[in-house]
Amino acid sequence: MSIKSRKLSYSLAINEALHQMMERDPSVILIGQGVKSPWYVGNTAQGLIKKFGEQRVIDTPVSENAMTGAAVGASMAGMRAVVVHPRMDFMLYAFDPIINEAANWFYMNGGRIPVPVVFWGVINRGGEQAAQHSQALHAMFSHAPGLKVVMPATPHDAKGLMIAAIKDENPVVFIDDRWLYNTEGDVPEEPYSVPIGKGIVRREGKDVSLIASSYMVGEALKAATILERSGVEAEVVDLRTVKPLDVALILASVKKTGRAVVVDSGWKTCGLAAEVVAVIAENDLGRSISSIRRVALPDIPAPASRSLEKGYFIDAQNIVDAVMQKPDVRV
Amino acid sequence: MNRNKETAITLYRMMARIRACEESLIDPILSGEIRCPVHLCTGQEAVAAGVCMALEKEDYIFGNHRSHGHYLAKGGGMREMVAEVFCRETGCSRGRGGSMHLVDPSIGMMGSAPIVAGTIPLALGAALAAKIRNDGRVAVSFFGDGATGEGVLCESLNFAALEKLPILFVCENNLYSTHLPIDEIRVSRRIYELGIPFGEQSHRVDGNDVLEVHKAARKAVDLCRKGKGPVFLECLTYRMHGHVGPDDNIQGTHTDIRPPAEIEKWRRKDPIKKLERHILKKRMASPEELKEIHDQAEKEAQDSQDFARNSSFPKGEDLSLYVNKE
Numbered sequence: 001m002s003i004k005s006r007k008l009s010y011s012l013a014i015n016e017a018l019h020q021m022m023e024r025d026p027s028v029i030l031i032g033q034g035v036k037s038p039w040y041v042g043n044t045a046q047g048l049i050k051k052f053g054e055q056r057v058i059d060t061p062v063s064e065n066a067m068t069g070a071a072v073g074a075s076m077a078g079m080r081a082v083v084v085h086p087r088m089d090f091m092l093y094a095f096d097p098i099i100n101e102a103a104n105w106f107y108m109n110g111g112r113i114p115v116p117v118v119f120w121g122v123i124n125r126g127g128e129q130a131a132q133h134s135q136a137l138h139a140m141f142s143h144a145p146g147l148k149v150v151m152p153a154t155p156h157d158a159k160g161l162m163i164a165a166i167k168d169e170n171p172v173v174f175i176d177d178r179w180l181y182n183t184e185g186d187v188p189e190e191p192y193s194v195p196i197g198k199g200i201v202r203r204e205g206k207d208v209s210l211i212a213s214s215y216m217v218g219e220a221l222k223a224a225t226i227l228e229r230s231g232v233e234a235e236v237v238d239l240r241t242v243k244p245l246d247v248a249l250i251l252a253s254v255k256k257t258g259r260a261v262v263v264d265s266g267w268k269t270c271g272l273a274a275e276v277v278a279v280i281a282e283n284d285l286g287r288s289i290s291s292i293r294r295v296a297l298p299d300i301p302a303p304a305s306r307s308l309e310k311g312y313f314i315d316a317q318n319i320v321d322a323v324m325q326k327p328d329v330r331v
Numbered sequence: 332m333n334r335n336k337e338t339a340i341t342l343y344r345m346m347a348r349i350r351a352c353e354e355s356l357i358d359p360i361l362s363g364e365i366r367c368p369v370h371l372c373t374g375q376e377a378v379a380a381g382v383c384m385a386l387e388k389e390d391y392i393f394g395n396h397r398s399h400g401h402y403l404a405k406g407g408g409m410r411e412m413v414a415e416v417f418c419r420e421t422g423c424s425r426g427r428g429g430s431m432h433l434v435d436p437s438i439g440m441m442g443s444a445p446i447v448a449g450t451i452p453l454a455l456g457a458a459l460a461a462k463i464r465n466d467g468r469v470a471v472s473f474f475g476d477g478a479t480g481e482g483v484l485c486e487s488l489n490f491a492a493l494e495k496l497p498i499l500f501v502c503e504n505n506l507y508s509t510h511l512p513i514d515e516i517r518v519s520r521r522i523y524e525l526g527i528p529f530g531e532q533s534h535r536v537d538g539n540d541v542l543e544v545h546k547a548a549r550k551a552v553d554l555c556r557k558g559k560g561p562v563f564l565e566c567l568t569y570r571m572h573g574h575v576g577p578d579d580n581i582q583g584t585h586t587d588i589r590p591p592a593e594i595e596k597w598r599r600k601d602p603i604k605k606l607e608r609h610i611l612k613k614r615m616a617s618p619e620e621l622k623e624i625h626d627q628a629e630k631e632a633q634d635s636q637d638f639a640r641n642s643s644f645p646k647g648e649d650l651s652l653y654v655n656k657e
Contacts, residue, residue: 029463055463061493066452066486073456076441077391077470079463081456096483100446101453109434109442110425111653145654169656 008187010180013155014044017162018082020191022052025080028166031058031071032084032120040086041122042181068094068119072102072171075117080166088121088175089135102171103146118165123177123214123265125302126309134302136266138213141173142243142275148196149173149243153217155185157240160194168196177215177265199246201253205235208323209253211276212263213239220263222316227323234323242272247279255285261293261322263314268296293322336615342384342541343610344624346376346603349400351628352409355636356416357577365416367429368445370397374539374571377602378503379404381544382471382564385552386439391457391470393450394443396431397503397570401473406438413635419642426645427653448474448481451500455487458498458561469497469555477508479522485529488563492529497555499548500526500563503538509574510588526563538566539602542609569597 008016022028030048034040036059049057060067064085071083085091091098102115119141125134142149148170152158158176165172202217203224210220217238224234237253239245254260260280264273273294280292295318303309353373359365372379379400383392386405394401402412407423415422416430424432431445441457444450454472461468478484479502491498502522506513513520526533532554536547544566551562571594572578610616 058494061486061489063483063486063490065483066455066490069449069452069483069487070456070459070490073393073441073453073458073470074460074463075456076453077457077460079456079460096446096449097452100449101444105442106656107653108424108428108432110422110427111656112424112434113436113442114656148655 013159064093069097130304131301151214164193205233208259223319355632377541385548396445398443417639421642448478458496491561523565533563538568
């Protein structure tokens with residue numbers, strides 16, 4: 001079978017995944033605030049109501065706990081619900097259905113009832129939106145057994161991981177970043193899955209491993225280009241799934257380079273970067289590691305003012321500085 | 332008459348089974364043989380029996396921490412339930428859940444959980460699934476008066492009404508939220524009124540009168556099946572034991588803080604005795620026949636306990652099974 005590919009934006013790649021899955025499987029539904037409105041969810045939901053009707057594409061009141069719980073309950077009862085949180089800050093209202101119920105249900109009921117639900121949360125930061133409209137909470141979800149957490153960095157992976165998440169028999173947290181929505185890339189027209197739990201090397205290098213996810217992969221690639229000018233060959237590892245981590249891929253890269261800079265769009269303390277560093281530290285790589293650094297958000301709420309935002313969010317230069325062993329001025 | 336008799340005897344048998352099973356757990360709890368927290372439903376049997384008998388096997392129910400009665404009334408096996416309370420591999424949740432996590436999807440018992448109000452939106456979702464598929468199923472959410480303090484109940488009432496979902500909200504008002512009497516957790520005792528601002532049909536029934544509960548539940552289920560749901564049903568009842576364990580209200584022993592006169596008043600309203608008077612008055616069965624029902628129930632409870640004791644605990648090496656479905 002030939003696979004036709006063409007350029008598609010990240011947001012339309014998600015839209016295509018939803019169209020194709022809803023077309024093939026009548027049990028797939030989309031529920032959440034703003035699925036009728038481009039103001040909330042961009043063009044990720046475009047055309048879905050027209051094609052599948054308001055029975056299966058449900059715009060909801062502002063009731064994150066009950067709406068997320070309903071998606072969980074529907075999935076226990078034979079549906080495959082995708083529940084969208086256009087700003088993941090509001091997902092905190094839904095911690096009970098996500099963690100107490102969905103993540104535990106299969107285990108605490110002895111494997112009797114699977115919960116094939118997708119919790120889709122959008123990181124939506126910058127633009128002076130301040131502390132409650134900016135948070136990247138993937139580490140919190142990654143902490144709970146029973147949940148899988150994916151963070152696609154490219155349009156190709158956005159489509160493939162959304163399809164994989166919908167097909168998975170377990171609850172999957174799908175986290176994307178609004179800053180990626182206009183990114184274009186090659187996306188096959190056919191439906192396909194990107195395997196959950198598998199990362200990918202985006203750029204080969206021998207001197208240092210830059211390990212990143214989601215939007216940070218692009219910044220790491222930019223950093224690698226800058227570093228090349230100084231004669232440093234950086235390898236860029238895109239985690240794609242943050243729970244479970246692709247431990248083999250991380251270790252293989254660091255074994256090759258002997259150095260790691262782990263980049264994360266979440267906070268530093270108890271974050272994803274800390275987990276990746278721990279994985280590297282507690283495994284015997286058979287060689288010495290010259291340095292491990294974290295580039296993550298400082299333990300500070302997101303500020304509003306542009307003058308403060310500039311020093312808060314991470315860009316390629318922060319990654320270059322970490323590789324060059326300069327102290328992190330933000331911490 | 333014949334049908335009324337059949338209904339009354341079936342309800343009587345179910346309540347007798349739940350009672351016998353609950354009471355049989357007291358000794359093993361006190362001796363420490365049962366270690367997981369057990370919330371006995373003695374005194375509240377009429378709600379589980381009356382509601383579940385109005386349902387079909389395919390209908391969904393979701394319970395809470397006090398769900399032995401719900402599970403049995405929906406058709407769950409007593410052996411598998413008692414084995415779960417004993418945390419054995421043969422339990423309905425294979426010893427991974429204990430008393431608070433009872434499940435049997437084959438008869439529509441979709442699970443129970445001690446996070447107060449946590450399963451209300453899950454039942455909402457099951458009702459949503461039924462509506463989308465148009466398969467005629469109804470979902471029931473069982474919760475207590477304590478759950479009325481949780482915001483998710485109001486969120487769920489609103490969405491259910493908005494979407495006209497086939498769901499029956501059953502509040503078992505036993506007047507106590509763990510140790511706190513109802514007057515210390517809310518201004519109004521009229522819990523059923525919660526459904527009214529959302530445009531729901533809301534009723535209060537005597538939760539110790541199983542025939543009344545059953546009649547109200549049948550009417551409610553019928554409305555739900557016709558697309559005229561949701562319905563809110565408050566069942567006024569009382570638990571004859573403590574919040575957790577046979578006589579503890581919270582932790583420790585003999586710490587029940589409820590007034591003895593109040594407990595005595597409710598003992599006289601025992602739902603099984605109430606139905607017994609009705610059956611005998613209407614000559615639906617003889618005292619001997621009713622005794623036979625109790626004897627059978629006690630035998631089944633004993634058999635279930637033997638089954639649990641003879642079952643193995645889950646193997647240590649199986650600790651990580653069921654974290655994810657492969």
